[in-house]
Amino acid sequence: MTATRTPARTPARISSRILAATVLLAGAGLFQAAHAQNVGLHRTDLVQSDLSTPGREAVQVRVDFDPGAVSIKHAHPGEEIAYVLAGELEYQLEGRAPVTLKAGEALFIPDGTAHVAKNVGRGKASELATYVVRKGVPLVAPVK
Known part of the structure; x- marks a missing residue:
């Protein structure tokens, strides 16, 4: 009969396990915090296509907002045209007064402008x- 050895529980081995568990828990907390900031928003990607201008692309998405839902403060690596399909949305662009749009109204948001x-x-x-x-750049960049 052969005896099996159990690996020794050295302080270095225990510390690396604690560190790994801590990193996993911190990562889960960051994911939950980021998700909580966008609770009530539902994004549906519709179109993504290269443009004739090198290095540029067109992206179109539908964003559905539950009652009272608010986006995080963010910016995009290019221009956005927001067209309200239903309901009423208030847009707060950095450096401007808030504007409320109803279904059928649109707003132009310049490249890199932080907004909510x-x-x-x-x-x-x-x-x-x-x-x-x-x-090749993330579509949404959170802004503090």
Whole structure:
């Protein structure tokens, strides 16, 4: 009969396990915090296509806002045209007064402009967001 050895529990081995567990828990907390900031927003990607201008692409998404939902403060690597499909959305662009749009109204958001969108109506709200952006760059960049 052969005896099996159990690996020794050295302080270095225990410390590396604690460190790994700590990193996993911290990562989960960051994921939950980022997700919590966008609770009530539902994004549906519709189109993504290269443009004839090198290094640029067009992206179109539908964003549905639950009642009272607010986006994080963010910017895009290019221009955005926001068209309200339903409900009422308030847009706060950095350096400008807030503007409230109803279904059928649109707003141009310049390249890199930090902004927040909020559902200020009584029910759900939806927007069609069309972007002309730099290719290969994340579409949404959080801003503090």
